[in-house]
Amino acid sequence: MKDAAPTTIYLKDYTPFGWQVEDVHLTFRLAPHATRVIAKIHFSPNPNAPEQDFFLHGEELTLIRAAINGETVTPEQTDGGITCPVPSGAFLWEAEVEIDPANNTALEGLYMSSGMYCTQCEAEGFRKITYYPDRPDVMSVFTVRVESDMPVMLSNGNPGAAGDGFAEWHDPWPKPAYLFALVAGDLRNHPDTFTTKSGTKVDLNIYVRPGDEGKCAFGMEALKASMKWDEDVYGREYDLGVFNIVAVDDFNMGAMENKGLNIFNSSCVLASPETSTDDNFERIEAIIAHEYFHNWTGNRITCRDWFQLCLKEGLTVFRDAQFTSDMRGAAVKRINDVRDLRGRQFPEDQGPLSHPVRPESFQEINNFYTATVYEKGAEVIGMLKRLVGDEAYSSALDLYFDRHDGDAATIEDWLRVFEDSTGRDLSQFKRWYSQSGTPRLSVTEAWDDGTFTLSFEQHTPPTPGQDEKLPQVLPIAVGLLSPNGDEIQPTTVLEMTEAKQSFEFKGLSARPMASVLREFSAPVVLTREMSREDRAFLLAHDTDPFNRWEAGNVLARECLLGMITDGATPDTLWLDGLETLLRDSTLDPDFRASMLDLPGQGQLAQELHERGHTPDPDAIYDALQTLQQFRAERWADLLPKLAEEALVTAPYAPNAEQTGKRALGNGVMHLISRLDGGKAAQARFDGADNMTLQLSALAALLRAEKAEGALQAFYEQWQDDRLVMDKWFGLQAGMASPARAVEVTKALTEHEKFDWTNPNRFRSVLGSLIGNHAGFHRADGAGYALLADWLIKLDDKNPQTTARMCAAFQTWKRYDAGRQAHAKAALERIKAKPNLSRDVNEMVTRILS
Ligand code: B3K
Numbered sequence: 022m023k024d025a026a027p028t029t030i031y032l033k034d035y036t037p038f039g040w041q042v043e044d045v046h047l048t049f050r051l052a053p054h055a056t057r058v059i060a061k062i063h064f065s066p067n068p069n070a071p072e073q074d075f076f077l078h079g080e081e082l083t084l085i086r087a088a089i090n091g092e093t094v095t096p097e098q099t100d101g102g103i104t105c106p107v108p109s110g111a112f113l114w115e116a117e118v119e120i121d122p123a124n125n126t127a128l129e130g131l132y133m134s135s136g137m138y139c140t141q142c143e144a145e146g147f148r149k150i151t152y153y154p155d156r157p158d159v160m161s162v163f164t165v166r167v168e169s170d171m172p173v174m175l176s177n178g179n180p181g182a183a184g185d186g187f188a189e190w191h192d193p194w195p196k197p198a199y200l201f202a203l204v205a206g207d208l209r210n211h212p213d214t215f216t217t218k219s220g221t222k223v224d225l226n227i228y229v230r231p232g233d234e235g236k237c238a239f240g241m242e243a244l245k246a247s248m249k250w251d252e253d254v255y256g257r258e259y260d261l262g263v264f265n266i267v268a269v270d271d272f273n274m275g276a277m278e279n280k281g282l283n284i285f286n287s288s289c290v291l292a293s294p295e296t297s298t299d300d301n302f303e304r305i306e307a308i309i310a311h312e313y314f315h316n317w318t319g320n321r322i323t324c325r326d327w328f329q330l331c332l333k334e335g336l337t338v339f340r341d342a343q344f345t346s347d348m349r350g351a352a353v354k355r356i357n358d359v360r361d362l363r364g365r366q367f368p369e370d371q372g373p374l375s376h377p378v379r380p381e382s383f384q385e386i387n388n389f390y391t392a393t394v395y396e397k398g399a400e401v402i403g404m405l406k407r408l409v410g411d412e413a414y415s416s417a418l419d420l421y422f423d424r425h426d427g428d429a430a431t432i433e434d435w436l437r438v439f440e441d442s443t444g445r446d447l448s449q450f451k452r453w454y455s456q457s458g459t460p461r462l463s464v465t466e467a468w469d470d471g472t473f474t475l476s477f478e479q480h481t482p483p484t485p486g487q488d489e490k491l492p493q494v495l496p497i498a499v500g501l502l503s504p505n506g507d508e509i510q511p512t513t514v515l516e517m518t519e520a521k522q523s524f525e526f527k528g529l530s531a532r533p534m535a536s537v538l539r540e541f542s543a544p545v546v547l548t549r550e551m552s553r554e555d556r557a558f559l560l561a562h563d564t565d566p567f568n569r570w571e572a573g574n575v576l577a578r579e580c581l582l583g584m585i586t587d588g589a590t591p592d593t594l595w596l597d598g599l600e601t602l603l604r605d606s607t608l609d610p611d612f613r614a615s616m617l618d619l620p621g622q623g624q625l626a627q628e629l630h631e632r633g634h635t636p637d638p639d640a641i642y643d644a645l646q647t648l649q650q651f652r653a654e655r656w657a658d659l660l661p662k663l664a665e666e667a668l669v670t671a672p673y674a675p676n677a678e679q680t681g682k683r684a685l686g687n688g689v690m691h692l693i694s695r696l697d698g699g700k701a702a703q704a705r706f707d708g709a710d711n712m713t714l715q716l717s718a719l720a721a722l723l724r725a726e727k728a729e730g731a732l733q734a735f736y737e738q739w740q741d742d743r744l745v746m747d748k749w750f751g752l753q754a755g756m757a758s759p760a761r762a763v764e765v766t767k768a769l770t771e772h773e774k775f776d777w778t779n780p781n782r783f784r785s786v787l788g789s790l791i792g793n794h795a796g797f798h799r800a801d802g803a804g805y806a807l808l809a810d811w812l813i814k815l816d817d818k819n820p821q822t823t824a825r826m827c828a829a830f831q832t833w834k835r836y837d838a839g840r841q842a843h844a845k846a847a848l849e850r851i852k853a854k855p856n857l858s859r860d861v862n863e864m865v866t867r868i869l870s
């Protein structure tokens with residue numbers, strides 16, 4: 022168990038480690054409860070570090086023997102590690118420790134999952150494997166020997182000698198300990214090869230549990246596509262003779278970029294048409310790309326310390342988003358990313374967990390793998406690219422790879438590369454890394470004698486620990502349309518640096534219509550007073566697909582807010598504009614599907630709060646239901662036509678074209694099932710030959726309260742498939758009506774297949790309840806209480822997953838006094854748990870503050 026005493030680590034206290042690690046030799050004698058790890062490590066003094074005691078991290082290790090230069094030593098145990106006197110020059114450190122992978126339920130360090138050994142070391146898990154300076158700026162070359170009776174034994178780098186009961190691996194690239202990995206198990210392999218642009222043949226393998234071999238082909242194609250894309254777009258080649266991926270069932274997050282041996286949550290790599298939805302395929306492709314891209318942005322160039330996490334994560338998310346745009350279309354990818362940013366990052370940035378993209382302090386670094394570090398971190402890279410332009414971005418990246426290959430770098434290093442290669446001063450831009458909170462941007466327009474003026478004002482509300490905010494650099498992409506809808510000013514990027522700033526467009530013959538913040542060029546909340554007619558004009562004519570979608574999104578939001586706060590009837594001006602667009606078969610089905618989507622309940626709650634209302638989750642839910650029913654009835658004759666247009670007749674393929682059609686078809690079918698009581702959905706369910714159709718039909722049946730038979734049939738068909746059963750659990754908790762969600766969730770937790778120690782299953786049930794906005798935020802606090810019960814239970818086993826899910830409470834202060842009291846009581850109950858983990862303690866304390 023981790024020590025709950027809160028020690029805070031600060032960025033300003035960074036000090037280099039006093040020694041360099043010349044090389045590391047590890048031998049693992051694997052046994053479920055008594056694995057021996059024998060380490061031989063050469064240290065030499067680091068000339069660039071201040072005097073310090075020799076300290077090695079170590080947690081939950083039983084020390085068998087330690088020696089320096091062959092002489093046995095008895096180190097002193099200190100908080101989180103050991104110290105001992107060492108010679109003044111270079112020396113050999115040897116340690117033998119014993120660890121207990123089978124009892125490692127935190128899934129950090131070396132642990133067991135379904136009979137196989139695997140590791141997760143980022144951020145600070147290596148210290149649970151052996152004593153070591155477990156910090157990213159200490160890099161070394163690792164040689165590993167694994168001894169066990171497992172048929173497959175893997176580690177980082179290239180394979181060396183192997184024989185009966187052992188396998189050796191050598192990784193020639195110096196790396197920090199967080200990139201160390203080891204896997205051993207009875208695994209099946211899906212092999213392939215890739216030849217790099219300079220002609221090196223690389224062996225590719227995806228290792229899975231027996232029975233999952235048939236679900237590897239898509240992941241393998243995604244890997245090869247990623248390798249090719251990184252060569253073509255960033256000029257980055259792979260650098261080892263082998264690249265291995267292993268799928269494991271028990272994993273705290275999506276996947277991990279260990280050098281040459283990526284470890285994946287099986288949900289993020291295994292795919293087949295029968296068991297995976299189109300969304301699963303797209304996500305798997307993106308995560309495989311993300312982890313692969315880390316080989317350069319993260320592994321070859323790593324982070325000096327964990328405060329610099331966004332250096333690798335923001336950049337790698339940005340790169341994987343570029344990849345997905347190229348593979349599947351930029352417009353819908355951008356729309357999805359903005360929805361995700363607003364759904365996850367904005368609430369974080371605007372609540373008690375708000376922190377800068379580069380935090381300045383933490384207690385538990387695992388709590389900072391956040392939407393802010395990842396997604397806002399990627400937005401910051403996107404803004405930088407927009408400001409300097411595509412070519413300058415590309416030269417700056419070349420310089421970054423040249424200059425910092427092999428380094429543990431900082432945000433300062435990253436920005437200096439851009440300053441040196443473009444001559445720009447980025448000191449103000451750097452505020453994006455240090456200021457937390459979402460900037461609010463407002464715009465007004467003026468027209469005078471051929472000159473059109475856009476006047477902007479920005480301000481960022483206070484966030485925890487940051488009362489005063491300074492103006493940020495905002496790239497504001499703008500285009501101008503003529504009254505007949507022609508584009509008269511193609512997209513241009515205005516660079517806002519002041520709190521208030523105006524930009525003029527001269528020599529125009531008529532007052533234009535401005536399209537502002539195209540492509541969502543900066544992660545801000547934009548306010549613009551505008552008539553519904555003008556928004557409908559942009560919905561009809563904007564040449565920027567993102568802003569076209571945004572115009573519809575704002576109209577949808579305004580319509581719903583009017584329904585919620587004033588009992589207004591649905592806005593037919595918006596609906597007619599939307600109908601025109603839905604009927605336009607020259608538009609991609611995928612784009613039309615995005616247009617059909619409505620703002621989420623959480624987003625509406627956030628919006629109401631922002632405008633000074635107290636959100637009522639039930640009223641939000643009801644408004645969405647009413648609007649969906651209204652749309653279904655209004656479009657009764659359009660829907661069958663759209664359904665027909667969306668039909669896919671070719672055999673299933675998870676490509677962009679088919680995916681778009683199915684997305685539109687599913688949206689349409691959900692509306693139709695409101696008219697026919699679920700008849701079409703039942704037919705679709707019965708005839709489905711792929712999971713995308715089957716699952717969405719099941720969802721429509723659940724909504725229509727006609728799912729009893731289908732749920733049973735689905736269960737019988739899929740009860741032995743872990744990943745599909747996660748969907749079965751998730752859908753029921755996520756789609757239950759507000760009044761029933763808690764009871765449904767409770768019943769699911771009593772189901773024989775509810776394995777609460779498996780993070781995927783835990784999240785599929787409790788995470789889906791959290792996503793069921795009105796159900797979770799039930800007025801009597803039953804949702805909060807149920808989640809608190811489970812978090813209290815899980816904390817002893819798995820602090821990381823528990824802490825992550827505490828974020829469900831981050832918006833508690835936006836609701837009414839009754840809900841607040843219930844949420845607070847739940848949080849206080851968690852906080853009072855004996856032996857509360859450091860992870861959860863930090864989260865709950867911040868949320869309560
Ligand atoms: N770098 C890992 C995340 C590690 C999380 C540690 N709590 C996966 C990724 O971002 O690619």
Ligand code: ZN
Pocket residue numbers: 311315333334337
């Ligand atoms: Zn990453």
